[in-house]
Amino acid sequence: MTDLQTLGQQAKEAATELALLNTKEKNQLLENMACAIENNTEEILKANQKDLEQADENGIKEVMKDRLRLSEERIEAMAAGIRQVVQLNDPIGTIKHMWKNEEGLTIGQKQVPIGVIGIIYESRPNVTTDAASLCFKSGNAVILRGGKESFHSNQLLVSILQEALEESQFSSHAIQFIDDTTHETANEMMQLTDFLDVLIPRGGEGLIKHVKENAKVPVIETGTGNNHIYIDKDAQVNMATDIVANAKAQRPSVCNACETLLIHKEVAAFFLPAIEERLIELGIELRADEIASDYLPSATLATEEDWSTEFLDYILAIKVVDSAEEAISHINRYNTKHSEAIITDNYFTAQKFLNEVDAAAVYVNASTRFTDGFVFGFGAEIGISTQKLHARGPMGLEALTSIKYIIYGDGQTRA
């Protein structure tokens, strides 16, 4: 049984040291980690082989095994990922505002690390190096708890990162690993309020829900995207078809894919056959409400459940609406506050949609697939927050910081 109290205490102490490193020092340590990953490619492949054998024994599906599988190229990509983090601007130490108040105090709002960040994640081993390097660059210690499927890969990856820190005489406790994949330990981690400042779950809906319901540590909810595209009556059929095809089919398994198409009744008869033709080519199964079904020979009838399902698959639900208002109200009822898009030529309808739809990212005339820290220009992504506190939408390094007020006085006392 892993002693989480000790892990947490060590992480907290390492976080104090890490917060005081300058950018050059952090970058050098990250570069050392990248080299260490490259230099241990063979060992990593061996550890990964154990995970793959275990996956075979447990009858894991090929699609899952593919997410698990490492290769020389994928290991090289991990090292490259760490070096990308080296290139990112370091937000720590930035004074976001500084002003003089009435009493003559100079008050500055300084960006500081959060402290110790917990990450609970599933399957893909590259999350290990991604999360560790982003937390490190932003001056935070991290406690990683990966899934059992990639246990051997994760464990070795962390020990390589830790060794790289030790060789540079820096505390290896800045990157902690929970080498126990039982649910009991995960649940214990969720209660670690003395040592963990925040917990970020990365994985499927089940994991996120479980963490949200059981954690005492503050959680940043990430991930699930039951996203909609609304085709307005003033839309262009080609643009609408291209965007729907892209948002649904370019990569259906990701959280920014589209799950439900809403279309204005005035254009349904004209647009839906064109859209169906394209989607059938792409292998998409259609589930339509009664009115939409009239224009969609290939569709089956949608159930109530379909409106609230994140399919993450080659399936699209389709509903005809009477107005933009109805579309917005359907979206605000069923969405998971992730990414929503309208296709329209109408200025006022576009503005209305932007104002009234409640989601982390609201698009006019673009695919929902763009919700991504890299695409937004943050240079990184630790996850996509679907909550409103602390961070919303794609989270880059900025989301891993807090602030501290620093105040320069010359003897002021309060009257």
Next chain:
Amino acid sequence: MTDLQTLGQQAKEAATELALLNTKEKNQLLENMACAIENNTEEILKANQKDLEQADENGIKEVMKDRLRLSEERIEAMAAGIRQVVQLNDPIGTIKHMWKNEEGLTIGQKQVPIGVIGIIYESRPNVTTDAASLCFKSGNAVILRGGKESFHSNQLLVSILQEALEESQFSSHAIQFIDDTTHETANEMMQLTDFLDVLIPRGGEGLIKHVKENAKVPVIETGTGNNHIYIDKDAQVNMATDIVANAKAQRPSVCNACETLLIHKEVAAFFLPAIEERLIELGIELRADEIASDYLPSATLATEEDWSTEFLDYILAIKVVDSAEEAISHINRYNTKHSEAIITDNYFTAQKFLNEVDAAAVYVNASTRFTDGFVFGFGAEIGISTQKLHARGPMGLEALTSIKYIIYGDGQTRA
């Protein structure tokens, strides 16, 4: 038994409407609320009288009764408080950044309300109008749950605010009141994840701890301040004495008062007698460690517990330290991350203290008493956050907002 599900559902619906009001509309409604408070002064005094009678029956201390007691002046101050909120800049709708990404999407980070805010608070009835007006101005619906001591005052105040909204044809559900002060209802409120976006407890350590431990709704921890002043060896005795006296004695019952004085051994013999003289004049009881006691005839010996106690009283703990390092390490061990100050003439020691002390506000040569949203220039304060997520330090209207990415495209799909 109050039906919290219904209250929550109504608040959520009102929040949707409220988010769409412009600043002028919100200000007019707030002005109407201020007038309604003034016009109902007599009724408010009568309701307050019931609370005071109840306090007598329950043998409540005079100091608590004073916090509870309303007068014409205090009611006028409530109305004035609402009008101050009218004067504040409305953060909602501000685009904090807007940029064009590689694909030509114009991406803006727009400030939006959080949604529905829950406030659990104790005794003082003015928190009712303060919290309600700040939430309203920032476009958030609020669910208020005040303490039983001020129940009659709170209930009437909210019904006056609600009536003012109704008279202007706006949903009175934007300001909800839980008219049941049982612990069961408070606990149920803490689980209201479907309707509450955040819960802010305002009150003593016990309340905050209970909320933190029991809430499923995300909490912003506020309040407790076990604050220190460290007098460095390079400090000026007059400045040090003035600041310690101010931070301890100007208003000992508040969270930004000083609770422990740390002093460098090299100046203890010279400074402590001067400080003691001033503090005795101010009626402060001293609890000192062994070394400090040598210089402080009036002091009793401090216990381990004193280092971690927020006295909120005319008591100061005093400890002699060997170095700035020891002071910083004592502070980081015992503080509640609220407000910390150093008195020094030394540039490097000042910078070290600012960098290494972990607290919401860190001062050089100024009293800790300045940690306050008004003093910082925010024009308001809903509380002082002692956590690192979402908001840290004094929280004004900005802390009651979230963001939404709005993205303007012209047909982009992801490659």
